[in-house]
Amino acid sequence: MIExxxxxxxxxxxxxxxxxxxxxxQVLIVEKRNKIGGQAHDSYNKKNVxxxxxxxxxxHTDSEExxxxxxxxxxxxxxxxxxxxxxxxxxxPIPFNINSIAxxxxxxxxxxxxxxLISYFNYGEKITIWDLKxxxxxxxxxxxxxxYNKVFYNYTLKQWDCxxxxxxxxxxxxVPVNISKDNRYFxxxxxxxxxxxxxxxxxxMIEMDNISLLLNTDFKDILxxxxxxxxxxxxxxxxxxxxxxxxxxxxDFEFGKLPYRSLKFKHExxxxxxYQQNAVINYPNNYDFxxxxxxxxxxxxxxxxxxIAKEYPQKCNLEDGDIPYYPIPKRDNxxxxxxxxxxxxxxxxFYPVGRLAQYEYLNMTQAIENxxxxxxxx
Ligand code: FAD
Numbered sequence: 611m612i613e614x615x616x617x618x619x620x621x622x623x624x625x626x627x628x629x630x631x632x633x634x635x636q637v638l639i640v641e642k643r644n645k646i647g648g649q650a651h652d653s654y655n656k657k658n659v660x661x662x663x664x665x666x667x668x669x670h671t672d673s674e675e676x677x678x679x680x681x682x683x684x685x686x687x688x689x690x691x692x693x694x695x696x697x698x699x700x701x702x703p704i705p706f707n708i709n710s711i712a713x714x715x716x717x718x719x720x721x722x723x724x725x726x727l728i729s730y731f732n733y734g735e736k737i738t739i740w741d742l743k744x745x746x747x748x749x750x751x752x753x754x755x756x757x758y759n760k761v762f763y764n765y766t767l768k769q770w771d772c773x774x775x776x777x778x779x780x781x782x783x784x785v786p787v788n789i790s791k792d793n794r795y796f797x798x799x800x801x802x803x804x805x806x807x808x809x810x811x812x813x814x815m816i817e818m819d820n821i822s823l824l825l826n827t828d829f830k831d832i833l834x835x836x837x838x839x840x841x842x843x844x845x846x847x848x849x850x851x852x853x854x855x856x857x858x859x860x861x862d863f864e865f866g867k868l869p870y871r872s873l874k875f876k877h878e879x880x881x882x883x884x885y886q887q888n889a890v891i892n893y894p895n896n897y898d899f900x901x902x903x904x905x906x907x908x909x910x911x912x913x914x915x916x917x918i919a920k921e922y923p924q925k926c927n928l929e930d931g932d933i934p935y936y937p938i939p940k941r942d943n944x945x946x947x948x949x950x951x952x953x954x955x956x957x958x959x960f961y962p963v964g965r966l967a968q969y970e971y972l973n974m975t976q977a978i979e980n981x982x983x984x985x986x987x988x
Contacts, residue, residue, distance in 0.1 A: 611846065611847045611848070611849060612636070612638050612842060612846055612847070612848045612849070613635055613636050613637075613848075613849045613850065614627075614630050614635055614636065614637045614638070614849065614850045614852065615637075615638050615639075615640065615829075615833070615840070615842070615848045615850070615851050615852070616630075616637055616638070616639045616640070616851075616852045616854070617639075617640055617829045617851065617852065617853045617854055617855050618639075618640075618641060618642075618648065618853070618854035618855050618964065618966075619639050619641035619643075619646040619647070619648065619812070619816070619823060619825075620646075620647065620648020620649060620650065620854055620964065620977075621647070621648055621649075621650055621812070621964070621974050621977045621978060621981075622648075622854045622963045622964035622965075622967075622977045622978070622980065622981040623639060623641070623648070623852070623854045623964070623981075624639075624646065624647075624812040624815050624816050625679070625815070625977075625978050625981040625982065626852045626854075626963065626981045626984065626985055627639050627815075627816050627821050627852075628815045628816060628818070628821075629981070629982065629985040630852075630985060631816075631818040631820045631821045632818075633985075634820065635820065636820050637820060637821045637822070638821075638822045638823075638824065638842075639816065639821065639822070639823045639824065640824045640827050640828075640829045640832065640833075641823065641824065641825050641826075641827065642826070642827065642828045642829075642855070643825065643826070644825050644826050645809070645825070646809065646812050646813060646816070646823070646825075647808050647809045647812045648664075648854075649664040649665070649667070649935070649965075650662070650664070650667045650808040650809075650812070650974060651663050651664060651808065651809055652667075652807045652808050652809050653807075653809065655877070655879065655917055656879075657879050657913070657915040657917065658913055658915070659879065659905060659906065659911065659913055659915055659916065659917040660807055660905060660909045660911050661877065661905045661917050661919065662808075662903075662905060662908075662919075663875075664873075664875075664933070664935070665873060665875065665903070665919070665921060665935075666889065666890055666903040666905070666908060666919075667808060667974065668689065668691045668795075668796065668801065668803065668908065669800070669801070669802055669803060669804070669974055669975070670691070670796040670798040670800065670801045670973070670975065671798050671799070671800050671974075671975035671978075672798045672799045672800070672975075673975055673978075673979060675979075675982065676975050676978045676979060676982075677799075677800045679978070679982075680804070680811065680978075683811050683812075683814040683815045684804040684805060684806065684810070684811040684814070685804075685805040685806075686802035686803065686804065686805055687802060687803045687804075687805050687909070687910050688801070688802055689801060689802055689803045689908060689910070690794050690801055691794065691795040691796055691801060691889065691890075691908075692793045692794060692795060692888055692889075693705075693795045693888065693889075693890045693891070693892060694887070694888045694890075694891045694892070695710075695761060695891070695892040695893075695894060696891060696892065696893050696894075696895075696896060697710075697714065697760045697761065697894065697895070698714060698760065700713050700714055701887070701888075701891065702714055703793040704761065704785065704795070704892055705736075705785050705786050705787060705788050705795065706757050706761055706787050706788070707787070707788040707789070707790055707791060707792065707793065708724055708727070708788075708789070708790060708791045709791050709793060711723050711724055711727075711753075712724070722749060723749065723750075723753045726747055726749045726750050726753075727750065727753070727789050728789065730745055730747050730750055731789050732789065733789055733790060734789065734790050735788075735789045735790075736786035736787070736788050736789070737786060737787050737789065738779075738782070738783040738786060738787070739754065739757060739758055739761075739762055739774075739782055739783070739787060740779055740782070740783065741787075742754035742757065742787055743755075743758060757787060758774075760894065760895065761785075761894055762774055762782055762785075762894075763894075764894045764895045765892065765894035765900060766781075766782065768894075768898070768899075768900050768923055769871070769900055769923045770871060770923070770936075770938065771871070771923070771925070776940070777938075777939055777940060778939040778940060778941070780939065781939050798975075803908055803909060803910075807909070829855065830859075833848070833851075838957070838958065840959070840960075849959055850959045850960075850961065850988075851959065851960050851961065852961045852963060852984065853960065853961065853962045853963070853967050854962075854963055854964035854966060854967050855966055855967065856868065856928075856934060856966045856967070856969075857947070857950045857951075857954070857962055857966065857967045857968070857969060858946070858950060859928075860962075860967075861950060861953065864950075864953075865946055865949035865950060866946050867928075867946075868937065868943060868946055868947060868950075868969050869926070869937075869938045869943055870926040870928075870932075870934035870935060870936060870937060870938065871923055871924070871925075871926055871935055871936040871938060872923070872924040872925065872926035872932040872933055872934065872935050873921055873922065873923055873924060873933075873935045874921075874922045874924050875919040875920065875921055875922070876899075876919065876920045876922065877917055877918070877919050878917070878918050878919075878920070879915055879916070879917045879918075880915065880916050880917075880918075881914065881915055882914075882915075882916060883914070883916065884904065884906065884907070884916055885902075885904050885916050885918050886902060886904050886918070888904075888907060889903060889904055889905075889907035889908045890902070890903050890904075897920075898922055899920040899921050899922050900921050900922075900923060901920075901921050902918055902919070902920050902921070903918060903919045903921070904916060904917070904918045905917055905918075905919070934966060936971060937965065937966075937969045937970060937971060939971065943969070944969075947969040950969075961984050963977070963980050963981050963984050964977050964980065964981070965977060968980070
């Protein structure tokens with residue numbers, strides 16, 4: 611018998627396997643790809659530049675527990691993430707803040723906006739674009755229209771293929787408007803990058819005698835479910851399944867497909883020290899790509915070459931092999947998800963965890979916290 615089968619060797623899968631193995635449990639991980647780390651996977655390219663294969667990943671958490679756990683498997687590079695947006699021919703801080711206003715408007719107009727912002731809200735507050743749009747102050751409403759059109763509207767069209775109004779409001783609210791001059795993107799207590807990269811950190815996490823890893827294997831090729839029992843290769847009983855792959859796929863899309871957005875990255879490598887001034891620059895209103903990432907700013911790697919990634923949002927067709935990047939947060943989709951989760955509640959020994967199994971945008975620390983909670987519940 612296999613006591614614990616973990617489907618997927620991404621962030622959640624590796625943490626679950628590690629925690630179970632630490633409790634002297636035997637674990638088998640089955641991973642569809644030929645590599646571990648899931649969306650956080652990183653690798654060295656031909657010019658020896660460390661790149662994040664599925665888009666820039668910045669580790670940030672307020673959780674002491676998560677930070678301590680990962681620190682057992684990595685040293686860290688301190689890194690404060692700052693993003694710029696190319697707006698009206700200027701590079702301005704995103705999330706939009708007082709510095710962005712000062713850069714974009716003539717001083718008299720800018721000062722009027724700043725004065726009204728500070729008197730209507732509190733200095734240091736993070737508000738949503740909806741808070742600003744709904745304010746009763748006419749000057750702030752005018753500013754809200756500007757920010758909405760220049761920062762949110764076109765970016766959302768490119769990213770999600772619909773307007774901000776057509777998505778759950780939380781999506782747009784994830785990027786606040788900051789009533790301060792603090793240009794940081796994240797405000798968590800810990801913000802850092804694994805010194806040798808994410809893949810190395812996760813590899814160390816699962817390099818344990820009681821963890822086996824099967825790569826290049828879709829779990830459906832080896833797992834069968836009959837009368838509520840899980841079996842590998844039709845004969846070996848599996849007790850617990852920790853499932854981090856798409857939840858609708860597990861149930862053969864019984865209640866319909868859960869839609870995703872996908873991304874394509876175009877990597878370019880240059881023989882120069884740096885390409886741009888920041889790790890990430892957003893282009894809400896220009897070009898087909900949404901943003902350009904330069905990895906060396908994040909990894910602090912010292913090499914004569916630099917690699918950038920231009921990020922192009924795409925439709926996601928799983929049959930064509932597209933990678934599901936983002937669950938699409940809309941009511942209809944959530945209703946489909948609830949049908950799957952109701953079915954899961956009636957099952958025994960089946961634990962869906964992570965962004966694909968919970969059909970939710972989770973950052974790494976949230977995925978890890980959910981993994982830890984699941985193991986703790988056993
Ligand atoms: P995944 O990492 O997707 O792991 C799931 C694993 O399951 C994958 O390895 C997959 O191959 C495997 N799998 C799928 N189907 C099967 C199958 N049928 N059989 C076997 N295996 C299967 N978070 C942050 O904290 N900071 C960031 O800066 C950040 N940036 C991001 C940027 C982008 C572009 C995206 C898309 C996400 C970003 N995230 C970031 C979120 C982060 O990627 C997730 O939190 C993390 O990947 C969640 O891990 P997971 O294990 O749930 O899912």
